[in-house]
């Protein structure tokens with residue numbers, strides 16, 4: 001029962017509150033209507049009273065909000081201060097208290113990077129500051145600022161580039177390393193020159209080392225650079241020598257010239273290669289060329305003069321050395337210039353004659369040549385004595401005569417005619433046959449050299465061959481035959 005009473009009481013209270021609320025609400029509604037619509041149904045007094053109230057309320061509200069706004073601004077001003085929006089490459093990374101703070105942080109970050117990389121660095125990012133406001137909490141500083149810089153700042157490192165004729169060819173971490181690279185390249189070619197005579201060593205091109213900022217990825221290692229500059233490539237192609245191979249067969253196999261293979265393997269003796277040894281197959285195209293100058297002293301030949309004497313005792317087409325020429329000698333001091341080990345020139349510094357040359361004297365014939373056809377008479381084909389005659393000899397027929405003479409003694413055509421045979425023929429050895437016309441053919445056997453060819457016209461007495469010991473022969477001599485219509489005749493019956 002008590003509970004119900006209480007409920008009833010509570011209900012009554014609620015109702016009352018509801019009623020009051022609706023009354024107040026309608027009052028407010030009226031007030032609002034009065035204030036904004038100027039309801040003419042109400043009396044002037046009422047109207048005046050209410051509008052006065054409204055004006056006061058409005059003023060109060062405006063004042064309140066103004067105060068609140070001022071308070072917010074006040075609080076903001078109290079908690080915030082002037083700040084700068086910092087942009088790296090046009091992207092805002094946050095607000096900093098001032099430029100000084102940012103720059104100090106950049107400086108610290110730069111020093112850390114320089115210590116890490118052990119070289120000078122240079123930032124490549126653009127930084128701008130725009131005046132702004134920020135609360136203390138919003139400000140980027142300390143570790144946060146450093147982290148932001150780390151994320152956004154781009155930088156390059158100070159390195160040293162090698163320039164060849166104005167073109168950069170390699171970038172190294174320090175000047176010391178760049179200089180060491182250049183020295184190592186020179187050392188490769190120092191091995192190819194006589195160092196006791198070395199006057200200077202340098203490069204054929206204009207080579208410079210310049211400091212410049214670059215990206216970390218462009219910096220090369222020392223050993224790679226030496227090989228790259230000396231070979232013009234970092235490509236490696238090797239061949240391992242197998243049984244039976246030679247420099248020549250290997251160069252053929254890889255379509256290189258013998259010289260190219262030799263140049264690709266300086267210091268390798270092509271005559272002394274071993275199975276299992278490796279050869280380089282990449283032809284070097286060096287980016288820098290080492291130029292060396294050696295001062296060399298050498299004994300050189302001095303050429304001799306050639307003097308010609310004329311004689312009418314010899315035919316026009318004949319010459320004879322009367323006095324053999326002799327080279328003179330001189331001592332020459334010269335600067336030998338080599339580029340990558342190959343001589344490109346020499347400068348004579350001094351010359352000292354040691355021995356005079358001796359002129360050569362050549363005798364030249366002036367006598368008109370006889371007609372190159374058979375005259376009908378025969379002459380002795382060579383100097384020397386007859387060692388075997390024509391006819392039966394130890395039961396065998398000898399088809400001609402033998403004239404004993406040292407190897408090399410000139411053999412002359414017994415009469416003019418046309419050469420019809422030059423070549424080896426069984427027991428004759430090296431043989432020449434001359435057709436003189438009218439059925440006559442002469443044979444010259446056991447020769448060592450020929451001076452004529454088939455079809456050539458020769459005159460009587462012309463040097464056609466040299467005495468030898470070829471074919472069936474027991475010592476140097478000329479076997480000479482004269483045949484008429486194919487039948488061997490005794491030459492001694494014809495010789496005059």
Ligand SMILES: [Zn+2]
Nearest residue numbers: 400401402479
């Ligand atoms: Zn004979």
